[in-house]
Amino acid sequence: MALGMIFLPLLLAGVAALIPSNRLRPWVLPFAGIIHLAMFVCVVTVPGLADWSLFQGEGALLGLDPAGTVILGLVSGLFALASIYSVGYLGHRQDRPNRVFIAGLLAFLGFASVVPWSRHLGLAWVAIEATTLSMAPLIYFNHSKRSIEATWKYLLVGSVGIALALLGTFFIAYSSLSAGLPASMDIDTLSVNAALLSKPWLHAAFILALIGYGTKMGLAPMHTWKPDAYGEAPGVVGAIFAGGVTSIAFLAFLRFYVIVGRAGEASFASRLLLPMGLLSMAVAGVFMIGQRDFKRMLAYSSVEHMGILMIGLGVGGPALFGTMLHVVTNGATKGVLFLSAGNIHRAYASKSTDRVRGALRRLPLSASFFLAAFFAITGSPPFGPFVSEFSIISAAFGTGHYLGAALFLLFLLVVFVGMGRTVLTVLQGRVPVQETAPADAAYRDDFLTVAPVAILMSVVLLLGLWIPAPLGELLNNAAHLIGGAA
Amino acid sequence: MLDVLNAVLVVVMILNLFALGTSRINSVIRIVAVEGALLGPVPLLLHGAGDISGASVLAAAVAVVLKGLVIPAIMRRSLRAADIKREVEPFVGFLPSVLLGAVGTGIALVFSARMGSGGGSTANLIIPAAIATILVGFIILTTRWKALSQVIGYLMLENGIFIFGMLLVEAIPFVVEMGVLLDLFVGIFVISIITNHINEAFSSMDTRKLASLKEE
Numbered sequence: 184m185a186l187g188m189i190f191l192p193l194l195l196a197g198v199a200a201l202i203p204s205n206r207l208r209p210w211v212l213p214f215a216g217i218i219h220l221a222m223f224v225c226v227v228t229v230p231g232l233a234d235w236s237l238f239q240g241e242g243a244l245l246g247l248d249p250a251g252t253v254i255l256g257l258v259s260g261l262f263a264l265a266s267i268y269s270v271g272y273l274g275h276r277q278d279r280p281n282r283v284f285i286a287g288l289l290a291f292l293g294f295a296s297v298v299p300w301s302r303h304l305g306l307a308w309v310a311i312e313a314t315t316l317s318m319a320p321l322i323y324f325n326h327s328k329r330s331i332e333a334t335w336k337y338l339l340v341g342s343v344g345i346a347l348a349l350l351g352t353f354f355i356a357y358s359s360l361s362a363g364l365p366a367s368m369d370i371d372t373l374s375v376n377a378a379l380l381s382k383p384w385l386h387a388a389f390i391l392a393l394i395g396y397g398t399k400m401g402l403a404p405m406h407t408w409k410p411d412a413y414g415e416a417p418g419v420v421g422a423i424f425a426g427g428v429t430s431i432a433f434l435a436f437l438r439f440y441v442i443v444g445r446a447g448e449a450s451f452a453s454r455l456l457l458p459m460g461l462l463s464m465a466v467a468g469v470f471m472i473g474q475r476d477f478k479r480m481l482a483y484s485s486v487e488h489m490g491i492l493m494i495g496l497g498v499g500g501p502a503l504f505g506t507m508l509h510v511v512t513n514g515a516t517k518g519v520l521f522l523s524a525g526n527i528h529r530a531y532a533s534k535s536t537d538r539v540r541g542a543l544r545r546l547p548l549s550a551s552f553f554l555a556a557f558f559a560i561t562g563s564p565p566f567g568p569f570v571s572e573f574s575i576i577s578a579a580f581g582t583g584h585y586l587g588a589a590l591f592l593l594f595l596l597v598v599f600v601g602m603g604r605t606v607l608t609v610l611q612g613r614v615p616v617q618e619t620a621p622a623d624a625a626y627r628d629d630f631l632t633v634a635p636v637a638i639l640m641s642v643v644l645l646l647g648l649w650i651p652a653p654l655g656e657l658l659n660n661a662a663h664l665i666g667g668a669a
Numbered sequence: 670m671l672d673v674l675n676a677v678l679v680v681v682m683i684l685n686l687f688a689l690g691t692s693r694i695n696s697v698i699r700i701v702a703v704e705g706a707l708l709g710p711v712p713l714l715l716h717g718a719g720d721i722s723g724a725s726v727l728a729a730a731v732a733v734v735l736k737g738l739v740i741p742a743i744m745r746r747s748l749r750a751a752d753i754k755r756e757v758e759p760f761v762g763f764l765p766s767v768l769l770g771a772v773g774t775g776i777a778l779v780f781s782a783r784m785g786s787g788g789g790s791t792a793n794l795i796i797p798a799a800i801a802t803i804l805v806g807f808i809i810l811t812t813r814w815k816a817l818s819q820v821i822g823y824l825m826l827e828n829g830i831f832i833f834g835m836l837l838v839e840a841i842p843f844v845v846e847m848g849v850l851l852d853l854f855v856g857i858f859v860i861s862i863i864t865n866h867i868n869e870a871f872s873s874m875d876t877r878k879l880a881s882l883k884e885e
Contacts, residue, residue, distance in 0.1 A: 339823070
């Protein structure tokens with residue numbers, strides 16, 4: 184099943200590249216997305232497949248643990264919905280060839296599936312680097328000067344960052360060799376031997392992984408590519424980035440965090456992660472105030488939430504459940520935000536608050552979801568992110584991180600005010616008299632571009648009201664695994 | 670065997686400094702290609718004569734062909750298309766950057782002596798050579814303006830990481846080794862397409878022209 188989830192999308196990427204019709208080709212996306220999601224459901228529900236010791240054994244490369252399951256499910260579900268949306272989006276964008284776009288998206292799905300399944304840090308790295316490359320043509324979809332610039336910055340910063348993560352991976356293998364053990368990049372072997380690993384090399388490996396995968400997640404101060412890339416890429420690409428790419432990078436980093444924790448160095452990790460997380464929140468807050476470009480604003484919101492995840496890991500222990508939940512709630516909410524923002528962008532042919540006003544009248548459905556997701560992402564009840572953020576904050580207070588928790592609350596407030604101003608400007612008021620092309624003026628919400636947003640939004644709401652028992656159990660297991668109590 | 674390895678690493682460290690000192694982009698491409706081709710077969714030396722497998726020979730051959738021939742060819746094509754020859758007025762001059770690189774290499778030697786290499790005496794030069802090459806890659810990456818020069822810096826960074834990987838030959842399965850090489854190849858391929866588009870759209874490879882996306 185692992186191989187199916189990895190190779191089917193890659194195979195379909197090839198098939199999509201061979202389909203000559205620009206109009207029919209997008210349908211490959213939901214085909215792949217829905218089969219992928221179905222395979223994920225099989226893996227979780229059929230006991231034999233869900234048993235993560237299935238692939239266990241000497242040198243096994245693939246296997247699924249609870250933390251991997253959470254991320255795999257998020258990526259699979261988000262992709263399935265985004266793929267349906269893409270059919271609608273690409274229908275409006277018949278002016279541009281979509282061959283590379285679709286092949287890139289499908290290749291992303293294949294490589295992204297490798298990361299949760301991977302029991303080998305090197306293999307996970309290879310897959311993440313491959314997703315970096317397969318996402319590059321997606322940012323470049325519009326072939327404008329601005330999108331070239333965004334793609335270049337993304338590729339250069341991303342490649343260098345991810346190269347440092349490879350060095351970190353090598354360092355952690357060497358920390359084993361340096362301690363007189365055989366060199367290993369196997370997650371399970373490293374976890375078992377964690378206490379024996381050479382400390383200086385382990386510390387260096389952790390820092391490199393934090394910088395490397397942190398670049399991919401978009402933690403400040405390595406976030407510089409992010410507003411450019413999210414701003415220039417189509418909304419659906421932003422959704423995949425903010426919900427998918429960041430989550431798999433987080434998972435890869437999590438593997439290092441677990442090993443460092445098992446080595447008894449949790450306080451070392453915490454000293455790095457808490458300031459890093461708070462810095463990301465602060466930077467995001469500063470750049471969101473007065474932000475006129477609503478897609479760049481969403482990029483900063485993603486920086487903020489990656490910071491929250493780092494704070495969750497930094498607090499550790501009781502915050503881990505909330506952190507894993509936050510990966511899911513943030514991913515789903517970002518999906519709603521980027522997809523609905525994409526619709527608004529399309530209708531106005533602009534993403535600046537100078538020209539986009541009155542979206543609630545122009546696109547009632549998309550704008551309402553945008554508004555609801557804004558409340559959700561800023562941590563208002565009754566939505567999912569409220570539950571996960573509340574759980575992280577109360578754990579921070581409970582474990583005596585008073586200053587960190589107080590700053591956390593302060594930054595949440597700053598973000599709420601900054602983001603709220605931009606969002607309300609977009610949504611309220613009168614629709615400006617359009618001087619744009621008639622094609623944009625005729626744009627209306629339609630089923631394909633709204634239904635996936637509605638489904639995602641209901642997931643966000645559901646997670647705020649009630650966490651289904653199997654998901655709760657999965658998150659608990661993941662938190663135990665990360666915390667080392669397994 | 671060890672003498673050969675150490676000799677290769679010393680040559681690489683000297684080549685690094687040459688790469689820092691020259692303004693002709695074509696020469697820098699050639700230097701990085703020679704480095705890559707020299708380093709490709711080195712893991713075979715470390716396996717010991719007895720247990721060289723077909724897979725490791727294949728991986729070494731792929732590394733040599735990719736880094737020594739294919740990637741330099743792609744880069745030379747971009748260079749010709751852009752019709753540029755030299756890096757002019759880098760952020761840090763050529764001589765100062767050579768000095769910087771030399772100091773960096775010295776620090777790398779001291780640093781790795783302090784860190785202590787545990788896994789036996791396979792090769793004491795591997796860690797300093799890796800760190801020095803990574804540093805030089807960073808210097809090129811951050812102080813040159815032409816998009817192509819920055820790509821060369823990235824390649825050199827990768828060469829440095831490859832050197833470090835030699836310590837870990839038994840921990841890296843064949844799939845992963847090939848995956849890393851394939852990622853590198855596709856990465857350079859995609860990046861060079863983008864540099865060509867930069868050149869067409871901006872009539873220049875100067876990355877300082879890429880400055881329209883920022884906070885207002």
